[in-house]
Amino acid sequence: MRKLLLIIGLMAVLGMSMTSCLENEVEDKYKDWRKENTEWFNTQRANTSYYKTVTAPWDPNGQVLVHWYNDTMLTRDNLKPLYTSGITVKYRGMLYDATPFDSSYLSTSPADSLVQFVNSNMVEGWALGVMQMHVGDSCRIVVPYNMGYGSYSRGSVIKPFSTLVFDIKLNDIYAYEVKP
Numbered sequence: 001m002r003k004l005l006l007i008i009g010l011m012a013v014l015g016m017s018m019t020s021c022l023e024n025e026v027e028d029k030y031k032d033w034r035k036e037n038t039e040w041f042n043t044q045r046a047n048t049s050y051y052k053t054v055t056a057p058w059d060p061n062g063q064v065l066v067h068w069y070n071d072t073m074l075t076r077d078n079l080k081p082l083y084t085s086g087i088t089v090k091y092r093g094m095l096y097d098a099t100p101f102d103s104s105y106l107s108t109s110p111a112d113s114l115v116q117f118v119n120s121n122m123v124e125g126w127a128l129g130v131m132q133m134h135v136g137d138s139c140r141i142v143v144p145y146n147m148g149y150g151s152y153s154r155g156s157v158i159k160p161f162s163t164l165v166f167d168i169k170l171n172d173i174y175a176y177e178v179k180p
Contacts, residue, residue: 026151026160034145034161040096041065041144041163051142056128064125065142066132069167078134079173083120083127086175089168090114096142096163101155114171123148126166138169 027034044065045053056062081087090113093102104115119127125143133139143164145151151160158164 030151030160033159037096037145037161037163041142044142052132054128054132056124056147059124062124062128062147063144064129064147065140066129067140069138069140070136072134072137075134075136078136079176080132080134081119081130081170081173082176083131084177085119085173086116087119087130087170088114088116088172088174089130089170091166091168094165095157096165098165099157101157101164116174118175123164125164126168129166130168130170133168133170135170135173138167141166141168 044051045063051065051067054064054066056064090104091102092100092105094100105113107113107115119130122130123143125147126141128147129139129141129143143166145161145163148162148164149158149160153160
């Protein structure tokens with residue numbers, strides 16, 4: 001029994017050290033990309049006349065930038081989604097350097113470029129930014145890598161440590177509820 005516990009313990013330690021090595025490899029390989037993304041995000045955050053910095057209530061280090069394209073006085077009485085709300089949006093997703101990675105505008109079903117998501121199923125930065133919007137708002141949300149995909153890549157375009165930029169129009173909240 002002791003030998004079995006020792007073997008399991010050694011396997012766990014070995015697994016953690018291999019993961020640590022892989023993480024270091026990723027950090028080394030994408031060091032310059034991470035630096036460029038972080039510097040660009042910090043430059044945008046300094047532009048306080050354009051962007052509002054929003055801090056996540058669940059993480060004081062988690063921040064996104066939000067810029068409204070519309071007159072918010074016209075939408076201020078409309079509903080705002082909760083973290084767990086189901087939402088209908090139009091959106092474009094791109095990297096900080098304007099490289100596109102996703103867009104609802106490529107979709108024509110079920111309706112012209114409208115897609116539905118549960119807000120909490122998206123990256124943290126998207127969810128936080130969308131919670132600032134009212135139905136009818138159009139915003140740009142800038143998501144730093146720590147509120148996006150972190151040190152992981154997604155597909156062939158989103159590299160580790162990527163700052164994500166979303167242009168979003170919140171069309172509707174189809175499920176406005178709090179789920180435990």
